[in-house]
């Protein structure tokens with residue numbers, strides 16, 4: 079077979095799967111298929127393809143926001159059949175000429191399908207943007223627009239030094255503020271609410287840490303109703319603690335969530351979870367808990383404050399306690415794009431970072447902790463649970 083014939087066979091196979099995406103495949107295979115097709119697509123780009131794809135990448139996000147604000151994604155996703163432009167126009171407020179142009183743009187980027195002239199139907203992308211985590215379009219264009227847009231300006235004016243000061247980062251450049259991002263968010267309730275919602279949704283669809291990590295086996299032995307089982311430090315609204323309760327309804331012990339007054343003030347207590355105001359730059363007030371769990375906390379801070387936060391937990395630990403750090407652990411080679419995007423987000427938002435395995439070992443060692451084991455639970459984001467104990471208690 080000539081190379082051209084080989085490529086034509088491959089094109090036919092790719093088109094077949096694009097038109098009828100395989101449904102009954104495991105997630106690992108699905109992900110490999112997605113990455114291989116994307117890698118091939120980029121590898122065969124001409125220069126013009128590349129510069130137009132990258133040059134217009136922000137346009138796609140802002141156009142996704144148009145579909146979100148106008149309710150277009152929901153209208154299409156909720157319809158059982160394809161809709162004509164006239165039918166869509168009856169459901170959303172949109173000039174028909176503009177609607178035709180916008181729909182044409184969306185189909186060209188496969189954000190929906192166009193079975194015939196002036197007729198459109200939802201596909202997997204439409205459905206994702208119409209679902210709860212479609213709020214991403216609002217979150218990224220609202221909360222992260224200013225710091226992302228400020229990255230090149232900030233880095234150039236700071237001679238391309240790694241940002242480490244959370245009150246001098248692209249966030250401050252973008253928002254023209256001197257406030258720490260968490261303080262700024264507290265003073266801007268709409269942004270703060272979006273941030274809280276996105277924190278809950280940003281890993282939706284991925285495996286949970288509780289699918290891999292044997293929580294009950296590691297912290298749930300011989301507990302009673304007075305045992306402090308799980309302290310969720312910097313919990314946000316406490317979604318992980320709710321999941322712990324739902325997965326282990328019969329496991330006796332207290333579950334406590336801790337965050338700033340602004341966050342704890344908005345928590346609606348449920349699942350016998352105890353909300354508590356706690357500043358993690360002060361010593362941990364709950365002593366001898368089985369687990370102090372920190373999810374996406376240390377990536378918000380460079381090593382100095384991260385060590386302070388950890389030492390504040392160590393001061394409360396007993397021999398039975400462990401620290402559970404739920405964070406990305408970047409591999410030496412081939413980090414996933416979702417993990418590296420998060421690293422750049424930490425750079426822009428809080429002048430902090432995602433860490434590699436070596437960096438985690440170094441950080442925890444300096445804090446006086448020994449890593450007992452690292453449990454990787456997502457391929458997509460390199461998410462892991464790092465189990466650590468104070469060096470003097472190991």
Ligand SMILES: C[S@@+](CC[C@H](N)C(=O)[O-])C[C@H]1O[C@@H](n2cnc3c(N)ncnc32)[C@H](O)[C@@H]1O
Nearest residue numbers: 277312313314337338341356357358359373374
């Ligand atoms: C990136 S969010 C992670 C939230 C939650 N752990 C999760 O994974 O969804 C960081 C959290 O740290 C909280 N936080 C920031 N500074 C804090 C402090 N000094 N003491 C306690 N919590 C703090 C924020 O309010 C926010 O809820």
